[in-house]
Amino acid sequence: MTAEQTKKPQASFGLDRVAQIKPSAPRSVPAELADRVGREMGFVSREGAEAPEAPAAAPVEVVPVTRATKKVALRQPTDIVEQLNMRLYLKDINSFIEHAREMRLSYKDLFGDVWRYYQQNKLDKAEG
Structure with a gap:
């Protein structure tokens, strides 16, 4: 037997084939074609285009906004x-x-209420 024949096979997991894959050259699309397709899809180019002027509108009345009260944690x-x-x-x-939704409580708060009620009353399943 030769040294190559006695050598144990090693798992390559296909990495040798993956290493052989070479990326192809990127395809270039003519800019005119890309712009035409973009316009057909409804996109508007921002390159070199001036923003369209907004139509004159009636003056807007500024209403002072009062700040909301501070949230209570x-x-x-x-x-x-x-x-x-x-x-x-x-x-x-x-x-x-369903009960949490009716009471407008989070599950965390409702669970806390249930647990505090249990502790206060020391409910026992054996008692009824």
């Missing part, structure tokens, strides 16, 4: 938010989402 910036993933029954999820 719903949570403190120091509150830490964590992700909670649960597998729940679909009927429970749909009921929870």
Whole structure:
């Protein structure tokens, strides 16, 4: 056996074929053709064209705008938010989402309300 025959084959993953691929020369499109196709598609060239003058309009009345009141933060910036993933029954999820929408609460806020209610009342499934 020769040294070449005893050599273990190595996986090339097709990289040798990929290395043989050479990019072709870029195709050039005549500028006139590109401009014509652009115009047909509705594009307007900005090169060397002056902006069309806007038609004279009636004077606009300036109305002073009052600033909106400052937004009230719903949570403190120091509150830490964590992700909670649960597998729940679909009927429970749909009921929870429906209630959150009716009460105009985020899921996070509604879950907090439910958990605080549970802690205050110490509900136990065995009790009923």
